[in-house]
């Protein structure tokens with residue numbers, strides 16, 4: 001059976017509701033699905049109930065956005081404890097940080113001749129979520145960017161080296177790893193690609209990183225192989241997913257279509273049980 005451990009709903013910047021994603025998973029024969037919205041877990045409860053109803057195993061997750069000097073670093077958190085008060089406190093702080101960051105990006109775009117009100121960007125999302133995908137949609141809707149050249153225009157203005165790029169506010173990569181562990185979850189480095197140095201990852205392993213997302217649509221075969229080898233050599237777990245947001249030419253693979261070994265789910269669950277048993281052991 002297929003598994004997909006990285007998808008986004010319309011609670012962050014995806015196009016489909018959490019329930020629609022679970023229905024899609026069911027239709028595609030996906031046995032386990034992790035909902036990993038950006039800096040938000042608001043979609044998890046409805047994904048869990050849809051999963052129960054439809055017989056799809058849903059893993060509660062989140063994807064935290066952070067930066068280092070030359071790259072973005074995204075940390076996935078699997079099996080986070082939804083009842084943790086600290087979790088909701090930090091995610092609220094990140095939501096505010098996203099709005100401040102979006103306002104700053106819009107100020108920079110205005111200086112480049114693109115006047116886009118923040119209220120308009122907010123109206124394209126739900127629950128006060130803002131992000132670059134929404135800003136890009138606003139740019140396209142207002143005629144400032146070409147939808148058929150998404151990759152080029154997105155990177156030109158909003159990519160890490162883009163003209164209006166602003167770093168994420170709130171958490172450092174190290175904070176994100178600690179935060180996921182403190183929330184009872186399993187921290188995994190998302191899509192490391194080719195820009196993140198091994199030495200930096202070693203530091204994250206030192207503070208509790210448990211795995212690396214080697215299977216990702218942006219990874220070439222060579223990149224996947226590199227991360228599979230590294231992951232194995234460091235005793236970490238491998239994860240993978242489609243990073244699905246929407247049915248579009250930019251995401252031709254779609255939900256559940258990346259070949260990800262289903263044995264990963266068992267390994268992930270074992271890591272989670274280990275972390276939660278350590279957390280619940282009373283100290284002497």
Ligand SMILES: [Zn+2]
Pocket residue numbers: 063074190191
């Ligand atoms: Zn990501």
Ligand SMILES: [Zn+2]
Pocket residue numbers: 006008063243
């Ligand atoms: Zn993602």
